[in-house]
Amino acid sequence: MNRQITRLAVCTIVLLSALIVGTTYWQTFAVAGLADRQDNALASVAQFTVDRGKIYTGHRRVLLATNVKKKVAGQTYYFRKYPNGYLAPHVVGYSTQSRSRAGLERSQNDYLTGANGDISSVTKHELDKLTGVTIKGNDIDLALNVRAQETAVRQLRGKCGAAVVIQPQTGRILALASSPTYNPNAVEKSFSAITRIRTAACPFAAPLLNRATQGLYPPGSTFKVVTASAALDSGAFTPSSTFYDPGYCEEYGKRVSNAGNPESPETFGTVTLAQGLQHSINSVFCNVGKRIGAGKILDYAERFGFYKSPDVELPADAQSPSGLYRKHKPYKPKHPEFQVDPGRLAFGQERLLVTPLQMAMVASTVANGGVLMQPHLIDDVRAPDGSIVHRVRPHKVRRVISATTANQLTQMMESVVTGGTATNLQIPGVRLAGKTGTAETNVNGKYDTWFIAFAPAEKPEVAVAVALENQTGFGATTAGPIAKSLVEAILRQRSNT
Amino acid sequence: MSERNRELLNLFVVGMLTALGFASVYIARQSEVSTGSLSYAAFFFGLYLVAHFVARYAVPNADPYLLPMAALLTAVGVTEIYRLNPDNAFKQGLWIVIAVGVFVATLLVLRRDYRVLESYKYLFGLGALFLLVLPALPGIGTTVNGARLWVRAGPLQFQPGELAKLALIVFLAGYLREKREVIAQGRLKDLGPLLVIWGGAMLVLVETNDLGSGLLYFGVFLAMLYVATARFTYVLAGAVLFIVGSAGVYKISEHVRDRVDVWLNAFKYAHTTGYQIVQARYSIAHGGFGGTGLGHGIFTQPGSSDTLIPYLNTDFIFAALAQELGLIGAAGLVLVYMLFVARGFRIALLANDGFSKLLAVGLTSAFALQSFIIIGGIVGIIPLTGITMPFVSYGGSSVVANFVLLAGLMLISNRANTERGES
Numbered sequence: 001m002n003r004q005i006t007r008l009a010v011c012t013i014v015l016l017s018a019l020i021v022g023t024t025y026w027q028t029f030a031v032a033g034l035a036d037r038q039d040n041a042l043a044s045v046a047q048f049t050v051d052r053g054k055i056y057t058g059h060r061r062v063l064l065a066t067n068v069k070k071k072v073a074g075q076t077y078y079f080r081k082y083p084n085g086y087l088a089p090h091v092v093g094y095s096t097q098s099r100s101r102a103g104l105e106r107s108q109n110d111y112l113t114g115a116n117g118d119i120s121s122v123t124k125h126e127l128d129k130l131t132g133v134t135i136k137g138n139d140i141d142l143a144l145n146v147r148a149q150e151t152a153v154r155q156l157r158g159k160c161g162a163a164v165v166i167q168p169q170t171g172r173i174l175a176l177a178s179s180p181t182y183n184p185n186a187v188e189k190s191f192s193a194i195t196r197i198r199t200a201a202c203p204f205a206a207p208l209l210n211r212a213t214q215g216l217y218p219p220g221s222t223f224k225v226v227t228a229s230a231a232l233d234s235g236a237f238t239p240s241s242t243f244y245d246p247g248y249c250e251e252y253g254k255r256v257s258n259a260g261n262p263e264s265p266e267t268f269g270t271v272t273l274a275q276g277l278q279h280s281i282n283s284v285f286c287n288v289g290k291r292i293g294a295g296k297i298l299d300y301a302e303r304f305g306f307y308k309s310p311d312v313e314l315p316a317d318a319q320s321p322s323g324l325y326r327k328h329k330p331y332k333p334k335h336p337e338f339q340v341d342p343g344r345l346a347f348g349q350e351r352l353l354v355t356p357l358q359m360a361m362v363a364s365t366v367a368n369g370g371v372l373m374q375p376h377l378i379d380d381v382r383a384p385d386g387s388i389v390h391r392v393r394p395h396k397v398r399r400v401i402s403a404t405t406a407n408q409l410t411q412m413m414e415s416v417v418t419g420g421t422a423t424n425l426q427i428p429g430v431r432l433a434g435k436t437g438t439a440e441t442n443v444n445g446k447y448d449t450w451f452i453a454f455a456p457a458e459k460p461e462v463a464v465a466v467a468l469e470n471q472t473g474f475g476a477t478t479a480g481p482i483a484k485s486l487v488e489a490i491l492r493q494r495s496n497t
Numbered sequence: 498m499s500e501r502n503r504e505l506l507n508l509f510v511v512g513m514l515t516a517l518g519f520a521s522v523y524i525a526r527q528s529e530v531s532t533g534s535l536s537y538a539a540f541f542f543g544l545y546l547v548a549h550f551v552a553r554y555a556v557p558n559a560d561p562y563l564l565p566m567a568a569l570l571t572a573v574g575v576t577e578i579y580r581l582n583p584d585n586a587f588k589q590g591l592w593i594v595i596a597v598g599v600f601v602a603t604l605l606v607l608r609r610d611y612r613v614l615e616s617y618k619y620l621f622g623l624g625a626l627f628l629l630v631l632p633a634l635p636g637i638g639t640t641v642n643g644a645r646l647w648v649r650a651g652p653l654q655f656q657p658g659e660l661a662k663l664a665l666i667v668f669l670a671g672y673l674r675e676k677r678e679v680i681a682q683g684r685l686k687d688l689g690p691l692l693v694i695w696g697g698a699m700l701v702l703v704e705t706n707d708l709g710s711g712l713l714y715f716g717v718f719l720a721m722l723y724v725a726t727a728r729f730t731y732v733l734a735g736a737v738l739f740i741v742g743s744a745g746v747y748k749i750s751e752h753v754r755d756r757v758d759v760w761l762n763a764f765k766y767a768h769t770t771g772y773q774i775v776q777a778r779y780s781i782a783h784g785g786f787g788g789t790g791l792g793h794g795i796f797t798q799p800g801s802s803d804t805l806i807p808y809l810n811t812d813f814i815f816a817a818l819a820q821e822l823g824l825i826g827a828a829g830l831v832l833v834y835m836l837f838v839a840r841g842f843r844i845a846l847l848a849n850d851g852f853s854k855l856l857a858v859g860l861t862s863a864f865a866l867q868s869f870i871i872i873g874g875i876v877g878i879i880p881l882t883g884i885t886m887p888f889v890s891y892g893g894s895s896v897v898a899n900f901v902l903l904a905g906l907m908l909i910s911n912r913a914n915t916e917r918g919e920s
Contacts, residue, residue, distance in 0.1 A: 013835055
């Protein structure tokens with residue numbers, strides 16, 4: 001029998017060795033994959049044992065997210081608290097047990113929990129785990145300008161919409177606000193109260209929605225800046241090219257009217273392209289569109305960043321691309337020359353939907369002499385010892401239009417404020433360049449209104465875009481004043497320092 | 498050094514490890530547990546000293562490593578159970594006292610010659626069947642986690658299957674010893690009683706819906722049959738039978754079907770039938786290489802007392818240990834099982850008579866297979882079945898049965914070593 005016993009023993013030991021192999025698999029190779037799974041309740045609890053990194057803005061002067069230490073059943077947990085929660089909930093987001101995470105708290109979770117992949121932090125992480133030292137996450141400092149952000153939040157209160165402020169030369173996002181807003185401190189305990197938020201300003205309050213990066217609105221006449229870019233940069237037109245405006249433009253044998261009552265639209269007679277932008281004349285841009293074609297306009301839109309996620313540091317699913325939309329999906333026609341109505345596209349109708357962030361990028365590009373900078377929310381990430389883990393440097397995406405074109409557009413946009421559709425927004429002593437937008441909605445008499453702007457025109461320091469839903473007024477009288485106060489908020493600080 | 502002195506030395510080491518284990522739980526969870534935790538280590542050390550001194554008297558030449566390994570495994574188990582729920586650890590402690598009592602009694606009663614058991618083999622066979630049927634009877638049986646394995650008598654719950662397993666092994670050892678030559682010739686007539694008993698056992702297992710035990714019994718049966726007859730074809734035939742049988746059960750039983758589906762793709766069922774196993778793997782993975790350390794693992798939502806993994810301290814205790822002790826600790830634990838099994842087979846090799854050899858093979862294979870089935874189920878080598886991890890899991894019947902198993906191996910070992918010394 002001994003031979004059989006020996007064989008059996010060998011078989012059994014081999015069988016048991018397989019257990020070690022199996023355990024090794026789960027504890028080494030599979031670890032990273034499992035930890036990232038959304039349904040991993042344990043990992044999400046474990047993350048609350050990490051002394052999560054803080055989120056600041058304004059060179060670590062203003063605290064946006066910090067921790068409250070709590071001892072529960074012998075284990076120390078770090079729960080999130082948002083000291084200035086009203087300021088930027090759509091940027092910072094939240095980190096909770098019951099509702100998981102949103103905003104930068106979600107997208108930057110690895111930095112905040114110290115789980116970012118470089119070898120020294122991984123080693124330190126493992127050592128801390130072995131020795132039982134609390135793991136500390138990295139602190140994040142945002143580019144948000146507190147004064148501008150505060151202004152945006154205050155000015156949007158009671159309205160439905162969003163505002164974005166960008167520093168044109170660097171792409172730093174100085175303000176990004178969405179309204180209606182919510183209190184991130186209430187997410188954990190009274191989430192249902194947030195879902196019950198209603199406002200008369202818009203049909204769907206959806207306070208968690210980041211309208212600045214996810215809100216898709218028809219751009220209206222602000223899109224004329226993109227069309228004008230294409231018209232000038234392609235060499236097909238100059239600012240002084242002349243048009244005859246009878247109050248409408250004929251397309252496919254039908255009349256497309258200027259703004260105002262369709263029976264008696266505004267008529268301007270003979271005008272230049274520059275005046276077309278200044279007074280936002282649809283027929284002028286309609287003719288431009290017919291001449292250069294929808295493909296050319298869409299090409300330039302794409303160069304401005306349309307059809308692509310803006311790639312700011314927020315979670316990917318919290319950022320929508322701008323462009324033509326069909327059935328709630330971005331739609332890029334293969335043969336734009338006969339799939340898209342070029343006249344309507346040219347003045348911002350057709351099926352165009354854009355985010356406020358994208359329009360801020362358009363303004364910022366023109367302000368920056370035609371070069372699009374990658375917009376970003378984060379200035380730097382620091383380890384608990386204060387050393388820099390990651391620093392965001394200005395990154396040039398591409399030259400969108402030539403410096404000459406940018407210069408011509410700047411002058412044209414300045415004329416909008418000095419003698420066009422936005423004369424009410426003049427700031428004494430500051431050369432403001434801007435463009436209004438008033439887009440029709442499904443509801444008669446209700447508009448989505450816009451103002452995009454930058455200043456000072458001679459040496460721009462700030463570019464803004466403001467979009468409001470469900471307005472009865474025009475872009476210049478609704479979104480315009482908010483954009484103006486944002487520009488002032490930035491420029492006033494400059495003169496103070 | 499004599500065998501028993503070696504045992505005593507090993508027990509000292511185990512005692513120190515136990516003290517360290519409880520101390521680290523105490524340090525990690527001071528706010529939760531009392532200094533009483535430290536007395537646990539002293540208490541268990543005392544308990545095993547008693548076992549040791551009885552062994553000194555009853556089985557002086559028995560293998561010196563088995564008792565310390567059993568002590569180590571129970572200590573690891575009770576430390577982890579204590580860490581998860583101090584009240585359960587107290588109950589488990591009581592069961593260990595009872596188990597050591599039964600161990601001592603078994604040694605004392607059978608110290609002269611355990612081979613008398615062979616003459617009662619049919620009684621053991623029938624007894625085993627009776628114990629297996631017990632939970633299936635209406636009124637006294639209860640269903641836990643989809644399997645009818647339990648007998649409830651007032652506040653006490655008992656899993657008779659654990660003892661049935663031992664009785665069956667005694668029966669098989671006796672029967673196979675007697676009939677091994679004729680069975681090896683393959684005459685159907687001689688296989689008859691064997692098949693009857695086994696058919697009955699399998700039926701009961703299907704009835705009780707417990708695939709894990711089925712695999713355990715069948716595996717032990719095949720191992721013993723192979724050793725007794727040296728006919729590998731029997732093993733093959735048995736394996737084929739088992740696979741066919743399993744396929745049948747898979748078709749009939751939804752419980753088994755779920756288990757197999759989850760085994761093939763656990764993460765697909767992460768929110769339903771695969772919840773436990775997926776959470777168990779998260780727990781294991783969270784431990785990583787070095788583990789979180791005793792007392793530092795995460796098993797609940799903050800402030801909740803419900804563990805994220807159901808049945809954490811019984812079926813899934815390996816997942817808890819793997820998180821807190823890491824790969825080093827989990828692999829170490831498996832190595833202890835391997836050593837125990839290796840010693841068991843060594844005893845079978847050294848034993849001088851067929852009954853002893855077969856008994857040792859049966860007991861060792863049962864121990865090995867049980868460890869393999871539960872840990873293999875958790876790490877995904879085989880479909881998960883809820884059985885206990887020998888000596889470690891929370892559960893009275895299991896601990897008592899395993900201490901009887903330990904006593905059996907020590908008795909066989911004592912006899913073999915004594916005879917070897919004499920010749």
